[in-house]
Amino acid sequence: MMRKTKLFMDTVVDIRVVTGHSISEEEIEMKINHAFDAFRKVEQACSRFNPESELMRSSREINKPIPISPYLFEPLKFALEIAKGSNGLFDPTIGKLMENYGFNQNYLTEKNMESTTDTTATFSDIVLNEYERSLLLKKPLVIDLGAVAKGFAIDLAANELKECDGFIVNAGGDVFAGGINDKFNRWSIGIQHLYQQEKVIDCVEISNEAICTSGSYERRSAKNPSMHHLINPRTKRSENHLVSLSIIAPFAMMADAFSTVAFLSGVTKSKEIVESTGVKGIFIKSDLDIVKVGGI
């Protein structure tokens, strides 16, 4: 097993590849480096914590189409589709609200972002032109691509590693498991226990799939400890119906976006979402009751 661990997107990105089979170690190492390059490029394109990112540079002018690279265009397009599909429950213009709640510090430079925006802005104020590959903002706003960009980077990294017999791309607990593990089995992925850091509460076996978990026990607001990082743009509050929701899907971008949307939707609606999109879900309520949806 070859392993490298780096920091990207304010989290720990751990890549492991099963060695000793068809591909030489040198080749595997090169593929791992390319996989990390994907994280670097997506971060440089999509970060709202870096004034020099493509996202922040492209957000400075209003009502002017700015050509953007696919590293920004594609996750943004996906985020807007999710926003439309969820009627704004998921809204990438939540960036300013996140800044206000203290989720505004660059993890490397430790500099804080303070943006000036129009508070009435929603995702419908973001216009993508598919033909010109450009972005136009109708109002000053801060785009947060958080989970979607991370999912996209995981998917690109997995694509770089797809010729390997088995690999794991784990970006802060969002995991893509490719092929088989070093014991020639599907990969076992634990699901973080809610109240005991040292434990997993459940375990799933997956191959060539991603699993992403949204949990209210994760990042707490520094400014308001009752708030966590999953904020409902309508109520401007954190949702607490569920404590943890894991989605298993063929792509991490999908799993990440749907775990966020389903988490914000509450217990009943979230099951509908999982069933209607055909992904798999593991729901954990505050009494630690585990409900599985989608044939796991």
Place this chain on the structure above:
Amino acid sequence: MAKMDKKWIILCSTAIAAIYTAGYVSTGDQAVASIQPNQQVQMDIPSNGNQSNQNWQSGNVTENSQSHSIYQDGIYVGMGSNRRGSIEVTVTIQNDKITDVEIRNHNMHYPQYYTDGLPDEVLQSQSARVQNVSGATYSTDAFKDAVQDALNQAQIS
């Protein structure tokens, strides 16, 4: 089980394809091309973390042409510690920007941190049936001191 909604699958796969068709991967963008020399150097570092903790640095031979540089381009090893032990990172600096932070000693001290969330019996038996945990919190706070240590070394006085 409901049939997978194809729309989202298509969106995801075309998103990946767009990166390749645009030639971004084969040619590489400037930012990535420019750090190639450093990556070359980095590949020579044994990744098993058994190295001594000497503060070595290696980087571009060419001087940074910008006169207002804060940092000397190169690769720096930074040390830090948290309640679980010491942490060692390799920080790559290019044109005053951090382009890469690699955690070097995860075979020594890092697993204790990393394996938060694994059941004790798995850790003890070393069978490691569960090697990855979804939803575990991976704070980058633990690495800030080590990154800062590397930056201090890189600083042009």
